[in-house]
Each structure stands twice: as structure tokens, then as C-alpha cells.
Amino acid sequence: MLQAVDLAAERGGRTIFRAVSFTLAPGMALTLTGPNGAGKTTLLRLLAGLGRASSGRLLWEGEDALADRSRHARRLSLVGHQDALKPGFTVAETLAHEARLAGVDPAHAEAAMVAMGLSHLASAPIRILSAGQRRRVALARLPLARRRLWLLDEPTVALDHAGVAALGAVMAAHRASGGIIVASSHLPLPLPNAAQLRFNVPQREGAEAA
Numbered sequence: 001m002l003q004a005v006d007l008a009a010e011r012g013g014r015t016i017f018r019a020v021s022f023t024l025a026p027g028m029a030l031t032l033t034g035p036n037g038a039g040k041t042t043l044l045r046l047l048a049g050l051g052r053a054s055s056g057r058l059l060w061e062g063e064d065a066l067a068d069r070s071r072h073a074r075r076l077s078l079v080g081h082q083d084a085l086k087p088g089f090t091v092a093e094t095l096a097h098e099a100r101l102a103g104v105d106p107a108h109a110e111a112a113m114v115a116m117g118l119s120h121l122a123s124a125p126i127r128i129l130s131a132g133q134r135r136r137v138a139l140a141r142l143p144l145a146r147r148r149l150w151l152l153d154e155p156t157v158a159l160d161h162a163g164v165a166a167l168g169a170v171m172a173a174h175r176a177s178g179g180i181i182v183a184s185s186h187l188p189l190p191l192p193n194a195a196q197l198r199f200n201v202p203q204r205e206g207a208e209a210a
């Protein structure tokens with residue numbers, strides 16, 4: 001269970017948001033919406049333990065999530081705007097590598113490739129892929145890493161309709177197995193029954209989860 005209690009963040013000496021609170025039990029999802037610059041990425045980084053809250057607490061199963069940041073990092077996968085894929089690897093090599101790192105059966109890498117509609121690109125190097133194809137590869141790594149918490153910054157950017165549907169199925173499977181998802185987006189996400197946190201600009205007075 002992930003719980004944010006009265007989180008506030010500052011950047012460059014300016015308050016970006018405050019009074020952000022939510023509780024996400026296994027299987028739940030939260031979408032972050034709001035205008036450019038409102039603080040969605042800032043919150044995702046904070047939830048990933050990459051930034052520091054100016055006040056408030058982040059709890060994982062009732063304990064301070066960030067007391068041990070490297071332990072927290074192993075609970076989560078973060079997909080941001082940079083996909084951190086190795087240009088010289090093929091799609092199949094990329095996913096097999098991810099499976100190896102996570103110690104899962106290599107057959108899962110094949111399944112992840114199929115799930116994100118990448119089979120026909122198995123032997124293509126990452127460097128020749130289109131933006132949407134790269135995004136599919138970055139998202140196909142998620143289930144292989146076997147992390148409970150997925151933090152996704154605008155995950156559908158560059159995806160076509162089929163890609164969005166594929167991601168919807170992958171996210172549904174994650175939630176069905178007790179995973180938690182927090183995702184920002186300017187477009188509707190395929191995350192049924194997700195709670196919503198809307199950021200306003202200027203973001204001075206906090207945001208509310210609905």
C-alpha cells in the first residue's frame with residue numbers, strides 16, 4: 001500500500017504543490033492531470049524517491065517509504081520521457097536483458113514483446129525504431145521487472161490506438177496481480193476506476209484526490 005500524507009514540493013525556491021494526500025491499495029491506480037508545469041513530473045519523481053518533499057510523508061505498507069531509498073527503488077519502475085534504451089540492442093535483446101536482470105524466465109520476454117505488439121520488430125535495433133515503437137519497448141519492460149509500483153509519466157505519448165489498447169491490457173494485468181499504478185497524462189488513460197489527482201496552475205494551494 002502506498003500512502004502520501006500532506007506532501008509538498010518546491011523547485012527553485014518556489015512551491016510547486018502542497019497538501020497532496022492519497023492512499024493506494026494493491027490493484028489501485030491514480031491518474032495525475034493538469035496543465036504543463038503544474039507539478040505532475042515533480043510528484044512522480046518524489047514518489048520514486050528521486051526528489052525530496054519539502055514537507056509531508058510517503059509511506060509504503062505503513063512505514064516511511066524513503067527511509068531506505070535503494071530499497072524503495074527496488075519496489076518501483078519509473079517510465080519517464082527519457083526511455084533509457086540502448087540504441088545498439090535489438091528489441092528482443094532489450095527485453096531478454098530485462099528478464100535476466102529480474103531473474104525471470106526468458107519466455108516472459110517473448111510474452112512481453114507480444115503483449116506490446118512488437119514481435120515483428122524482434123530483431124530490429126532500437127536505434128532504427130520510431131518514437132511510438134520505442135515507447136512500446138520501454139513499456140514492454142514494465143511487467144518483466146516485476147515491481148509492485150509503476151510510475152508512468154505520460155505513458156501514451158507517441159502511441160497509436162493499438163498501442164494504447166495494448167498498454168491498457170498490460171496495466172490491467174498488473175493491477176489484477178496487486179500492482180499499483182500512478183500515471184500522468186494530458187489524454188484519457190486506459191485505467192478504469194482510477195482515482196484522479198488534478199493539479200491546478202498556479203499550483204500554490206495543493207491538489208485533491210477524487
Ligand SMILES: Nc1ncnc2c1ncn2[C@@H]1O[C@H](COP(=O)(O)OP(=O)(O)OP(=O)(O)O)[C@@H](O)[C@H]1O
Nearest residue numbers: 011012016034035036037038039040041042043199
Ligand atoms: N530543476 C528545476 N528547477 C526549478 N524549477 C523546476 C525544475 N524542474 C522543473 N521545475 C519547475 O517545476 C514546475 C513543475 O514542473 P513539472 O515538470 O513537475 O510539471 P508537469 O506538470 O509534469 O508538466 P508537463 O505537463 O509539462 O509535463 C514547473 O514550473 C517547472 O518549471
